Amino acid sequence: MxxxxxxxxxxxxxxxxxxxxxxxxxxxxxxxxxxxxxxxxxxxxxxxxxxxxxxxxxxxxxxxxxxxxxxxxxxxxxxxxxxxxxxxxxxxxxxxxxxxxxxxxxxxxPIAPRLDGDAADAVFQVNDLDQYERFRAAADDAHRVLIMGGGLVGCEFANDLREAGCEVDLVFPESAPLPRLIPQRPAEALHAALENLGVRVHTGVTLEAVDAGQGGLVGRLSDGRELAADAILAAIGxxxxxxxxxxxxxxxxxxxxxxxxxxxxxxxxxxxxxxxxxxxxxxxxxxxxxxxxxxxxxxxAGQRTAVKYPVMPVTVKTSCCQVVAWPPEEGTPGEWHFDGDGQDLRGEFRDAEGTLHGFALTGKRIRERLELTREMPPLLGD
Ligand SMILES: Cc1cc2nc3c(=O)[nH]c(=O)nc-3n(C[C@H](O)[C@H](O)[C@H](O)COP(=O)(O)OP(=O)(O)OC[C@H]3O[C@@H](n4cnc5c(N)ncnc54)[C@H](O)[C@@H]3O)c2cc1C
Structure with a gap:
């Protein structure tokens, strides 16, 4: 065997x-x-x-x-x-x-970005330890880092690099971060928290080209603006x-x-x-x-066992404003209802009968994750 x-x-x-x-x-x-x-x-x-x-x-x-x-x-x-x-x-x-x-x-x-420019090859992607090692070798000396992508990986790296003292530009095409995970209101709370931390968040734009500039790289955005960077990281899915x-x-x-x-x-x-x-x-x-x-x-080992999937909320480790969420399946009828203010929000997605299909918690409200997770039926198994 x-x-x-x-x-x-x-x-x-x-x-x-x-x-x-x-x-x-x-x-x-x-x-x-x-x-x-x-x-x-x-x-x-x-x-x-x-x-x-x-x-x-x-x-x-x-x-x-x-x-x-x-x-x-x-x-x-x-x-x-x-x-x-x-x-x-x-x-x-x-x-x-x-x-x-x-x-x-x-x-x-990791999905490779399609970029024009003579330094498009200089863009890093980090989806394993070997790639991280190469990125760190560049980022440890970098003062300005440009990050493509407003998902979990992009937001977490933006938070982490900003805390390390880098100037960080975070660029993505949607109107708010974590577009596939949380609705607009908690996303705006995270957006504000990243900006308070000093991350420059550029929504509604994409990075189109990367060229070698004087003393670093120059990223050109879809709205024509240029951003200077020492290192660029793509985290687009x-x-x-x-x-x-x-x-x-x-x-x-x-x-x-x-x-x-x-x-x-x-x-x-x-x-x-x-x-x-x-x-x-x-x-x-x-x-x-x-x-x-x-x-x-x-x-x-010979004992056929089926997988059990309870609802497994996703935690986003942005220390400036943590997020715990489980999005409703696409097309599920229902509405978001929010409670809380500022960074500390609890959002519940319920249908007309009051059944919970998804949730989004930010800031201090992430403590309520267990209560909401328990209310939802498992995805697979009992
Ligand atoms: C920066 C970052 C932060 C994250 N944070 C979180 C988090 O907070 N919470 C969370 O739940 N998830 C998080 N994730 C996601 C989570 O880490 C992944 O879902 C998980 O690690 C995937 O593990 P895996 O073993 O399936 O894949 P991988 O870790 O990608 O392993 C794949 C393996 O397959 C090997 N391989 C591929 N092709 C071949 C081949 N042809 N022949 C031989 N070997 C091959 C690779 O070399 C590698 O060893 C994060 C991901 C990233 C990138």
């Missing part, structure tokens, strides 16, 4: 840990395109505030993880193909690994990594399609984490993958 896991992010390593709680015997191999160091990705956007270097974020070297998990860990080696009928994966360099069960925990690609699965003939929609047992359209292949679409849900956050790994561990 042999289990192969593609990916050493939180999804890959959590699955391996959960498997080992139920099965200490089966041969286990993890393959990673990156350096294979174990770390908690959410810590990347609070590194300055917590005075942590990229090295401080490493929780385990691949060697230590191999020992802890009694596994072979292959790093810096992308899997290039999956051959389901032979039950093998082919690695860059040509090694072929046979599996009885294969786990796809390959994460997501994620695309589940589905290429390997698609090429292997597995069912793919927004993510790699899996059922509540995390099984793909091939019964020997499973998927979880940012690359997966679990019963229609693409949830690129830690709690969903933790719940998924907790089910997949016993399943891989």
């Amino acid at each position: 042999s289990i192969v896991i593609i990916g050493t992010g939180l999804a890959g390593y959590n699955t391996a840990r959960e498997l080992r709680k139920h099965d200490t015997q089966t041969r286990l191999i993890l393959v990673s395109a990156d350096s294979g160091r174990s770390y908690s990705k959410p810590m990347l956007s609070t590194g300055y505030r917590k005075q942590q270097t990229p090295g401080d974020l490493v929780q385990g070297t691949p060697e230590a993880m191999a020992e802890q998990l009694d596994a072979r860990i292959i790093t810096g080696t992308p899997v290039e193909a999956i051959t389901p009928h032979a039950a093998t994966v082919t690695l860059a360099g040509g090694e072929v690994l046979a599996y009885d069960s294969l786990v796809l925990a390959a994460g997501a690609d 994620l695309q589940p990594r589905t290429g390997l699965a698609r090429a292997a003939g597995l069912a793919v929609h927004h993510g790699i399609r899996v059922d509540p047992w995390l099984t793909t359209s091939d019964p020997a292949i499973f998927a979880l984490g940012d690359c997966a679409e679990v019963s229609g849900y693409v949830l690129p956050y830690v709690l969903p993958l933790t719940n998924a790994a907790r089910a997949l561990g016993p399943t891989l």
Whole structure:
């Protein structure tokens, strides 16, 4: 028996840990395109505030993880193909690994910005520790940082870099931050808090071009304005990594399609984490993958277990104004109702019968998350 896991992010390593709680015997191999160091990705956007270097974020070297998990860990080696009928994966360099069960925990690609200009290649993206290390090498010396994207990652980095003393410009096309997570009123509270902290927030504009200027970079915005920067970070969204699965003939929609047992359209292949679409849900956050790994561990050990998804509100770690939210599904009939003032808001999205379908809490009101989470039915399982 042999289990192969593609990916050493939180999804890959959590699955391996959960498997080992139920099965200490089966041969286990993890393959990673990156350096294979174990770390908690959410810590990347609070590194300055917590005075942590990229090295401080490493929780385990691949060697230590191999020992802890009694596994072979292959790093810096992308899997290039999956051959389901032979039950093998082919690695860059040509090694072929046979599996009885294969786990796809390959994460997501950050969406690359389309930019004009002679320095467009200088723009950073941070979706793993290796990329963060490269960004920090530039940002530690940078005084002015321009950030594209007003989502969770963009807002958290803006907050963190501003606290580190950088001048920060945050640029996004929507009218307020966190557009896919929270409605206008709490978003305005976060916008005001970021500005109070000293972040320059530019709404309704996109970055169009990056050129090398005198002593740094110059970003040109869609309204014609120019912003000077020493470093530019793009955080404009994620695309589940589905290429390997698609090429292997597995069912793919927004993510790699899996059922509540995390099984793909091939019964020997499973998927979880940012690359997966679990019963229609693409949830690129830690709690969903933790719940998924907790089910997949016993399943891989022979005790078929369905994943349970309670409502898992998203926490945005903007210390200037924290946010905890669970947005209603698109198209759900109902209205937002707000309570509170200034930064401390509680928003509830209820239908005509009073049923709660989503919520958004900011500032001190984030303490009320449990009460609201408990009021909502689980997404999957009981
Ligand atoms: C800055 C930042 C802050 C965040 N903050 C939060 C937060 O506060 N709360 C929260 O819930 N979520 C947060 N998230 C999201 C959360 O961190 C992710 O959902 C989670 O870490 C995804 O884990 P993963 O294992 O699915 O993917 P990844 O961590 O991306 O791991 C994917 C792995 O697959 C490997 N891989 C990919 N392709 C191949 C291949 N072909 N062959 C071999 N290996 C391959 C990669 O090398 C990597 O090891 C944050 C994300 C970012 C970027």
